[in-house]
Amino acid sequence: MKYILMMNANKASWDAYANWSKEDLERNVDFMRAFGKELREAGVFVSTEGLAWPDQAKIVRAGENGEPITDGVFPESKEFLAGYWVIDVESPEQAYQIAARASAAPGPGGKPGGVPIEVRQLLSGFADLGL
């Protein structure tokens, strides 16, 4: 079963991250790298992505004449996706365990961040309704 583990943050959190010390940043990057390695060694890794800073984010809607309308203005409270992992595991419980690991990623001063990780099942291409 494939799950996506998502790390979301609002603008304030993003800006705070930009002000982390060099050690804090390196420690966090090291953790992420080690975490990815764990996933690969466990044979559950499918993919991972980091998303660029939300000040470059655009919302696109269909325009009147086929030209897309882009807008870069967002409310302060809006949550932006910072990154995600897609994993292939045997059970939802296994997905939550792995998400808990991701959530322990170190923040300022090396303390476990306790970042909330959203765990969602991915839609598969299977169909077995038995009808």
Added chain:
Amino acid sequence: MKYILLMSGTKAGVRNYQAWCQTDIDAHMSVLRNLQKELDESGEFVATQGLAIPDEAKIVRGEKDGLPVTDGIFPEAKEFLLGYWIVDVRSPERAHAIAGRISTAPGPQGVPTNMPIEVRQLVTGAQKTS
């Protein structure tokens, strides 16, 4: 340049979608299928995924005594991710144009859904799946 195109919605929005009539659903699917075909042919397609509706979704925070702390609340008004596309394109404008196509996909009575699609650049390299 790799971009991710994010489509989000609310529970109310999903309930709305579920109430569409058959021809509207088919028309919507057809437009997305054609877009998929185009992106396959142009080589711009990298990946797409749909997410299951979050009735059983969980938010996991930290770890107390080795057990994940979970919280399954998704308030009515909260936006959640429905699905995404990852494309490999020459310019941000092209990514916006593709997002515009998704947003143009028709809804009830053929009127474009005009769903907002968030376009973000990827900082890691997404691999093509095939």
Added chain:
Amino acid sequence: MPALDIPIEPLLRELAPQVLGPVMRRFREFSLAEDAVQEALMAATVEWPKKGLPENPRGWLIQVASRRMTDYLRSEIARRKRETAVAVEMDQVAPPDPGTESDEDDTLILLFMCCHPALTSSSAIALTLRAVGGLTTAEVAHAFLVPEATMAQRISRAKQSIKNSGIPFQLPTVEDRARRLRAVLHVLYLIFNEGYTSSAGPELRRADLSQEAIRLARLVHDVQPQDAETSGLLALMLLTDARRLARTSPEGELIPLMQQDRALWDRGQIQEGITLLSSTLARGSMGPYQLQAAIAALHDEAARQEETDWPQILALYDLLRRLSDNPMVRLNHAIATAMVRGPRKGLELLDQLTTDSRLADQHRLDAVRAHLLEMAGDRREAVKHYRAAAAKTGSLPERNYLLRQAARLASEP
């Protein structure tokens, strides 16, 4: 140079277990031997088109794999400080029982190892497809939509589990045989299901998984034609797979059995399944796979859906519930009941299910309930349950199907 006019891939897949068996015996080791055979298969893929098919393809592969094994072991010995460590490891694989030297037994032993109950389903499936099926890691990875490196790691860990549990390279004891065989059949059934239930369209390779499962089931059947459940499983696969082309529309939409265009069913394969099943049933045995095959046969035999022998199907589901009571069987039993005794009776059975269904099956419960409510003429409730099922399912084709049913019903005057 003789041109290679036969396709190599199917030949290599057939030979894979026949090569792994002897190499395992010679070196008394499984994990490295399986890697060595993989490398030999790859070498063949490169060399045979250029140099032509060897006179003895199997011998060629055994020779190349053995050479790789010797290389591996030499570097193992060179790496280790104490040679005794290597010797001890070699002895962890028990010497082969001299009474079972046949090739067929080797394949069976391999299957028993790869499908050992100690392994998770996904590990067993991956390992079986590579070691016994002869698929490449990339092919297995592609079939399950994970990166190649992940699949390689999964298989590597599966082999480590086998090593750690000290599973011997020999047939299971007579007492254990039935249980171990059930594990093998279960893995093959899962592989078949993965291939069969995936949506058609660009992922045509996934459909090959069903073919692969059938091929492996034939292998097992050839080796022990007297085993009724093996025959039953093969028959079930043939009878189910026969319907594949009718299962999805050109747009990839799901078409349920009762609405399929039966002209698209493979009659030859249906006949093969029925013949196999008949010979099995004639022996007087009965097991879950045979029962499921018998049900599939009843569906496949009906020229039109109106001619389906539902009373007989219901009787078989009654039997199946006693042998193998799980939510999916109960759901199908409820549908059959509805077809024979009316939708209200079917719905009553579903009410008994509500409390004990696993979460994972909840959407199916809603879907079947919707279907029966529609039969009963309760349109509004049916729409509600189709939509509830659509919201709960983890499958995109299912979701689309369920939403379309809801939409259809909601718009009827």
